[in-house]
Amino acid sequence: MRTRLSLAFLDTATPGVRQLASAVALVVALVALAVIPDIAVEVPLVLGASVMIGLATLAAIVLPWERWNDRWTLVIPLVSLLAFGIFRLGTGGATSVFASLLLLPVVWIGAERGRICVAIAGVGTAIAMALPYLVGAQAWVPQQGVRVLFAPLIFAMVAAVVNELAAHGRRQVAQITELAREQERLLEELRGAEGFNRSVWNAIRHQAVIITDTCGRIVEWGPGAERLLATSRHDAVGRSAVEFLQPAGSEGSHGLEFESLLTLAEQDEIADGLEVRTSEGDLVPVDVTYTARLDRDGRALGYILVAHDMRQTREAARLKDEFVGSVSHELRTPLSSVLGYLELARDDEAGLSETQSHYLAVADRNARRLLALVGDLLFVAQVDAGRFPLELERLDVRRVVRACAESAVPTASAAGVTVSVEVPEHAVEARADAMRLGQAVDNLLSNAIKFTPAGGSVTLTVAREGDELRIGIADTGLGIPSEEMRRLFTRFFRSSTSTRQAVQGVGLGLNITRAIVDAHGGRIDASSVEGEGTTFEIWLPALGA
Structure with a gap:
């Protein structure tokens, strides 16, 4: 050479x-x-x-x-x-x-x-x-x-x-x-890309971007993190990312491992219910998303965490809920008055023609639907405000399920849907609020009937499995697309199936049902195959015999 x-x-x-x-x-x-x-x-x-x-x-x-x-x-x-x-x-x-x-x-x-x-x-x-x-x-x-x-x-x-x-x-x-020329050209492109990336990096000021190694130690601290947490890059690099994060309401005790944070963000795509503590000691509610940082062979070098400041979002949600609760409360009184006068008018059937009676019946039906919607909105406002009253008692769940099925028979018959109940002979008891639990089952049963074509069936089951009891509502209806299952219990969410079939509703029923189940210390699961049917399961802590 x-x-x-x-x-x-x-x-x-x-x-x-x-x-x-x-x-x-x-x-x-x-x-x-x-x-x-x-x-x-x-x-x-x-x-x-x-x-x-x-x-x-x-x-x-x-x-x-x-x-x-x-x-x-x-x-x-x-x-x-x-x-x-x-x-x-x-x-x-x-x-x-x-x-x-x-x-x-x-x-x-x-x-x-x-x-x-x-x-x-x-x-x-x-x-x-x-x-x-x-x-x-x-x-x-x-x-x-x-x-x-x-x-x-x-x-x-x-x-x-x-x-x-x-x-x-x-x-x-x-x-x-x-x-050498090619290297110089690549170096020039690299300098340009580095300058561009640096400009983008410096422009991210409304989200706290934190880059860590695989153990959660901070290797880079964005301008948005400096702004949100009032902590300089020099003071943050080298520390653990979870030093700045804590579950909401933990009062300074972190109680959060880095692996738990990643698992939470991976399962839900967004880890919410977290707070960051600034250098001044202020607590800021945040949602955290993350992405793995990979090398060219696909091995993880670390993670990129993005903390979103939720103060404005939470405040807007609070104001919205206050507005909805206030409006709903103000609507309830005149609606009750309207229903009262409609009932008085319908009682005087001798003085009404057949057409007038029909008009009053339609007005009464729609007023009651509006009153039910107002009740749902008030219930949601109560849940958000933490004022969710329950009258718990030792309750045989079979009785609640049978009552809900009997109430749904007229609607199901009119739709050509068969409703059947399968319950064990012995009592299946839980500590529950009969009215609220019945409301949850009614919501699921009503949806099942709405989305099941004529000739289909809906089956209600009750069973005890270990320390839990299960209430199942299975239908042979239209089903729910798999990509929409994640948002199923989101407030005001309506599936594409309900939109295509023009099924009435505002998307509060499932959200209310989950709130009721959560308040009982239980959980709710859903599975569906589009075109074959949907199954909901309510799991509650069971009481001993």
Whole structure:
């Protein structure tokens, strides 16, 4: 590699630098002539050769060779080759010890581009070697003729090797140059991308972006984190991310492991119910999302946590709930009055025509639907405010389920849906509020009937399994798309199935049902296959016999 690059240097260096070797070699030869008295010297020839080398060196340095074709630079080594031939002639001719000087211009000529340079080196060397015989300074001797033929051949072979190595060197230099350009281009792109990423990073000021390693130690702390937590990057890097996070209402006790945070965020996509404590001691409610930080092989290097400031969102939700609760409360009184007067009007059936009775029945039905909606809104407001009253008692759940099924029979019959109940013979008891639990079952049963086409069926089951009891409501209806199951219990959410079928409702029933079940210390599960049906299961702590 080093040889090839050094030979490539002969191709890229200036003529003055390349000629420097011949000039130095001539000076060394002249010093040798002065030191060694036994060498026969013809002063005019040696002086002439020295002048030629000097002029060639001066020309190599002074003339603007870069303006001309590269081939013109061959004039300098050819002049040097002839000068060294004359120098050889003046220091003994065929017996001169300075024949090796011819090698220097030969190397220069051989390093030039093209195979023709090898031939030029061989012919030039042959002329230089034969110069004593061409000018008649020495008589032709067959033994010397062999040298005249053999030496140029050797020099030509040297020129050929140099030419090949120089070509390889030039190609490597070209490749290295191209790689350097490509590297510079990539570095420029990398600098641009880094500047862009830095600009984006600095622009994220309304979310706290925290980058950690796999153990949860902070390795980068965004401007938004500095703003939200009033903590500088210098003070945050190296600490655990959960030092800044705690469950809401934990009063300073974190009670949160980094793995638990990731599991919570992974399951729910957003870890809510958390707070961050600023350096001033203020608590800020946040939701946290995270993304794994991967290397190019897909291995986790750490995590990117994004904490969203929920103060404005929570305040807006609180104001909305207050507004809904206030409006619902104000609507309930006039609605009750309307229903009372409708009932009085319908009692006087003797004075009403059939059409008038029908109109009053429609008005009464819609007023009751509106009153039920107002009741749902008030119930939701009570849940949000933490004022959710329950009258708990020892309750046989079978009785609640049978009552709900009996109440739903007229609606189911009108829709062509069969309702069946499967309960065990022995009591299945829980500590529950009969009215609220009945409301939860009614909501699920009502939905099942709405979304089951005529000819379908709805089955209610009650069973005890270990320390829990299960209330199941299974239908053979339209089902719910799998991508919508996650949002099923979200307030005001209506599935695409209900939208397509134009089923009445505002999306509060399932949210209210889950709130009731949660208040009883239970849980609710749902599974569905689109086009086959849906199953809801309420699980409650069971009481012993």
